[in-house]
Amino acid sequence: MLHVVDASDVDRKQKEVEVNKILTDLDLEKIPQIRINNKCDLVERFCNKDSINKTSKEVWISAEKNIGIAELRDLINEELFNGIYKGWVSLESSLGKIRSKLFMMGCINEEKISSTGQIYAHIDIGRDELDRFIGVNGFALCEDKDILLEN
Numbered sequence: 001m002l003h004v005v006d007a008s009d010v011d012r013k014q015k016e017v018e019v020n021k022i023l024t025d026l027d028l029e030k031i032p033q034i035r036i037n038n039k040c041d042l043v044e045r046f047c048n049k050d051s052i053n054k055t056s057k058e059v060w061i062s063a064e065k066n067i068g069i070a071e072l073r074d075l076i077n078e079e080l081f082n083g084i085y086k087g088w089v090s091l092e093s094s095l096g097k098i099r100s101k102l103f104m105m106g107c108i109n110e111e112k113i114s115s116t117g118q119i120y121a122h123i124d125i126g127r128d129e130l131d132r133f134i135g136v137n138g139f140a141l142c143e144d145k146d147i148l149l150e151n
Helices: 014-027 068-080 096-104 127-134 144-150
Strands: 002-007 034-038 058-061 084-091 109-112 119-126 140-141
Touching: 002 014, 034 068, 058 068, 068 084, 068 119, 068 127, 084 127, 096 109, 096 119, 119 127, 127 140
Parallel strands: 002 034, 034 058
Antiparallel strands: 084 119, 084 140, 109 119
16 A cells, blocks of 8 residues: 655644554555655655665655655565566567567567577566566576577
8 A cells, every 4th residue: 555645744643643543444554555755855854864764665755856756666566566577588489479468568678689589678577477477488587698699
């Protein structure tokens, strides 16, 4: 659950108590939360902090000024998808449906095709999602050197 707090609101502590009470009343307090302290640009002491605290699952951002957004994305990916794999995979040319799915998911950053038709894709994907593809025949993780040797 993403719990967004207006860091500039003088009543933020009281509002947080009220939200947590509602979550308890609905028996939702055990759902893992990421606390997003928004508008940190309006409160100097927040913007001077590290923008992320993974231990408490808390991040300080300014949506308007694009501060801390990458850190928020990383924390969400870590919590929801068991981390992110950023690297190369190889796909046999017969795996067009998987290639298409990776494109639709926005995972493919770069792609190379060897003279033999082997497809190499540099992807950013949640590890849980990646695990779904790993067992597919013709799909494999690979290193930069594998691609250099192939081309």
